Amino acid sequence: MQVQEKIFVAGHRGLVGSAIVRQLQAQGWKNLIFRSSRELDLREKDQVNLFFETSRPAYVFLAAAKVGGIWANKTKKAEFLRDNLLIQINVMEAAYRYGVKKLLFLGSSCIYPRLAPQPMKEEYLLTGTLEETNDAYAIAKIAGIMGCKAYREQYGCNFISCMPTNLYGPGDNFDLESSHVLPAMIHKFHKAKEAGLKEVELWGTGTPKREFLFVDDMASACIYLMQHYNGQEHINIGVGKDISISDLALMVSKCVGYTQKIIWNTDKPDGTPRKLMDITRLRELGFEPRTSLETGINLTYQWFLQQEISR
Numbered sequence: 001m002q003v004q005e006k007i008f009v010a011g012h013r014g015l016v017g018s019a020i021v022r023q024l025q026a027q028g029w030k031n032l033i034f035r036s037s038r039e040l041d042l043r044e045k046d047q048v049n050l051f052f053e054t055s056r057p058a059y060v061f062l063a064a065a066k067v068g069g070i071w072a073n074k075t076k077k078a079e080f081l082r083d084n085l086l087i088q089i090n091v092m093e094a095a096y097r098y099g100v101k102k103l104l105f106l107g108s109s110c111i112y113p114r115l116a117p118q119p120m121k122e123e124y125l126l127t128g129t130l131e132e133t134n135d136a137y138a139i140a141k142i143a144g145i146m147g148c149k150a151y152r153e154q155y156g157c158n159f160i161s162c163m164p165t166n167l168y169g170p171g172d173n174f175d176l177e178s179s180h181v182l183p184a185m186i187h188k189f190h191k192a193k194e195a196g197l198k199e200v201e202l203w204g205t206g207t208p209k210r211e212f213l214f215v216d217d218m219a220s221a222c223i224y225l226m227q228h229y230n231g232q233e234h235i236n237i238g239v240g241k242d243i244s245i246s247d248l249a250l251m252v253s254k255c256v257g258y259t260q261k262i263i264w265n266t267d268k269p270d271g272t273p274r275k276l277m278d279i280t281r282l283r284e285l286g287f288e289p290r291t292s293l294e295t296g297i298n299l300t301y302q303w304f305l306q307q308e309i310s311r
């Protein structure tokens with residue numbers, strides 16, 4: 001990937017896309033192109049083809065997707081399946097037709113079976129039943145991995161794919177209806193601290209274990225893979241360590257400065273009991289994430305506070 005070459009970051013306003021843009025710009029890439037979903041709806045084949053025909057990007061980071069937390073995934077399965085399949089296939093087909101040199105597709109750790117052995121290795125894909133709460137989203141992401149392989153095999157396209165673990169950081173979605181667990185905790189504890197509440201309710205039992213990767217490390221990994229990886233197998237991106245949701249809650253509440261009680265609503269779903277990525281392949285390729293969970297949460301809370309002030 002040469003500095004003057006044209007790079008399309010699809011989903012540049014999102015958590016991951018914005019971090020990729022920040023890093024590319026910081027590293028000196030100037031020829032970046034992006035479009036919001038209003039300007040270019042990637043679900044619309046004709047719009048996508050016209051965009052690729054006229055813009056001719058050499059590299060594509062495919063970080064545009066319909067994304068959400070447990071509740072959104074569970075209640076809007078048709079949308080998660082349809083939108084993601086359309087975005088992926090339209091972008092891959094246009095990338096093939098208009099001679100893109102390389103494309104990186106972003107999947108998700110939910111592609112692995114619900115009860116996959118831990119930590120989850122890349123080869124566990126399609127070895128068991130998916131988690132029911134986000135199976136539609138997972139199937140779309142699995143189709144994306146297959147898309148990269150199929151275009152590679154049949155047309156010789158250099159399409160690669162990576163599977164990030166749970167991400168968080170500046171630019172995250174803090175909306176309490178649709179956000180992921182970590183930004184939701186930051187928002188809830190912050191609101192509770194401001195309002196002087198005596199307790200905060202969190203979903204589930206607190207026992208599931210999850211892994212969290214700071215989004216700037218994710219962006220570095222994406223750029224690293226774009227530069228150093230040309231294989232057909234998808235690559236896990238994570239930190240290789242997990243934490244229980246209840247311990248995470250303690251860490252976030254400490255960072256936010258909320259010192260009152262935490263109540264667990266066990267009527268709400270927990271999701272998969274444990275999800276930890278095996279990142280041996282990523283490490284063997286020479287990449288290691290840098291940001292500790294504590295530092296990342298602090299940086300994210302600072303960003304959240306700035307947004308609150310500027311509102």
Ligand SMILES: NC(=O)c1ccc[n+]([C@@H]2O[C@H](COP(=O)([O-])OP(=O)(O)OC[C@H]3O[C@@H](n4cnc5c(N)ncnc54)[C@H](OP(=O)(O)O)[C@@H]3O)[C@@H](O)[C@H]2O)c1
Nearest residue numbers: 011013014015016036037041042064065067106108166167
């Ligand atoms: N966040 C995580 O924890 C996580 C974990 C694992 C994997 N991932 C994967 O990482 C990728 C990026 O996720 P994210 O968290 O950055 O998501 P995000 O913050 O929700 O951003 C998604 C982006 O996709 C764009 N988009 C959605 N529908 C579109 C459409 N029809 N046409 C054009 N653009 C569209 C949005 O554009 P506008 O803003 O212009 O509407 C937005 O910029 C996704 O593939 C996701 O599956 C994320």
